[in-house]
Amino acid sequence: MSVFLHxxxxxxxxxxxxxxxxxxxxKGWIDENNRALLPKLVNYISLPLFFIYNLTTTFSKDQLEHLITGAAIPFLSMIICYFLSLLFVRILHIKHGHRGTFSxxxxxxNSIFVGVPVTLALFGEKALPYALLFFFANTTFFWTIGNASIQSDANKSSSWKDYMTVATLKKIFSAPICGFLxxxxxxxxxxxxxxxLMDTAKYLGNMTTPIALIFIGATLYSMDFKKLKFDRDLNGVLLGRFIAAPxxxxxxxxFFPIPELMFKDFIVMSSLPAMIQTVVLSSLYKTDLEYATVIVSITTILSIITIPIYMVLLSYM
Structure with a gap:
């Protein structure tokens, strides 16, 4: 019970x-005039420095080489999920302007801000390398393909071909992925x-999660929740996050001969809420910010229910 509560x-x-x-x-401290500063601060300052400090202090060269070779499972799973999301976009007739964020x-x-604490709570420190392995794959995929997909929502063209060809080098090499590389x-x-320099990166990098969440809260305040509907654009994401991805x-x-603990942790990591940075990128690229905010907020709230469910299911494996 203590693990569950943690x-x-x-x-x-x-x-x-x-x-x-x-x-x-x-209280009026954050308004339309200054709210746009928050995602810029995360994307261009704190998040790149977060990667520089945390990765360089967490991994050695040998560990990183092991992670790169061992990331096949999460990478392959995300590639399959991505193409599955494109199929769902067509089947569910996801709105133009939502498709990239949906995918x-x-x-x-949310493999780092939720995933690492959940892994430590459920499996202990012995599972932390597996969580970081998943984080490595998840971060690489999100800040390349995911970043390009979200930016594609700013393309007002209704052509499916346009949606599929937006992953240019300029879009892929964003500030966070450059910090990562x-x-x-x-x-x-x-x-x-x-x-x-490391201390500077540490202090500024540690602002990432609080600022991103403060921005989400500020965005929620400006939303009209009477318009909130569990429509196919939202339900499709919930299906992907909590059912399809795991x-x-x-x-x-x-299909891989991996330790049981790694196998279980990968399943838990794949079932977590959507990434907080989805909202940050939506604001930067001027896509449907409310849609991205609702996705992150609803999936985070529902994870209070889904995490215990996966705990119980994995206990029988």
């Missing part, structure tokens, strides 16, 4: 940070940054 507490912490953003908007949310989970380069070449991961993982 996992739920991690999700509640995220919700409370989001609530602080709602309160700041209620990114369907495919990628710089981190990998530093690790592989054994480059050590001076302590004052099932795909289970099937893919069954």
């Amino acid at each position: 996992a739920i507490e991690g999700v509640i912490t995220l919700l409370l940070m989001g609530l602080s953003g709602w309160y700041m908007s209620y 990114a949310s369907f495919t990628n989970s 710089i981190s990998v380069f530093f690790i592989l070449t054994d480059i050590k940054l001076p302590p004052f 099932i795909v991961t289970y099937i893919v993982g069954s």
Whole structure:
């Protein structure tokens, strides 16, 4: 029971940070004039530095090489989920302007801000390398294919061909993925940054989660919840996040001779809420911000229910 409560507490912490953003908007401290600063601060400053500090202090060269070779299962699972999301886009007739956000949310989970605390709570520190392995694959996929997909929602063309050909180099090499790649380069070449630079990256990088959640809370305050509907655009994401992605991961993982603990952790990691940065990118690219905010908020709230369900299911495996 203590493990269960600890996992739920991690999700509640995220919700409370989001609530602080709602309160700041209620008080008028965050308004339409200054709210746009928050996603820019996350995307261009804190998140790239978050990667530089955390990756270079977490992984050695040997560990990173092991992660790269061992990331086949989550990578393959996400590729399958992504193409599955494209199929759902057509089957469910997802709206133009929602399709990229739909696919990114369907495919990628909140593997670091929710995934790591949940892994530690459910499986202990011995499972942390597996969570970081999933995070490595998830981050790479989101900030390349996911980033390009969300940006495609800003394309007002109704052509499916236009939607499929937006993954240009300019879109893929965003500030976060550049920070991620710089981190990998530093690790592989054994480059050590001076302590004052690492401290700067640490402090600014640690702002990522609070600022992103404050922005989500502020956006929620400005929304008209009377318009909130569990329509196919939202229900399709819920189906992907909580059912399709874990099932795909289970099937893919069954074909690989991996430790049981790794197998279970991958399933849990694949079933987590949509990435917080989905809202950040939606704001930056001026897509449907309310849609992205609802996805992240609803999946985070529902994870209070789904995480215990997967705990019970995995206990019988």
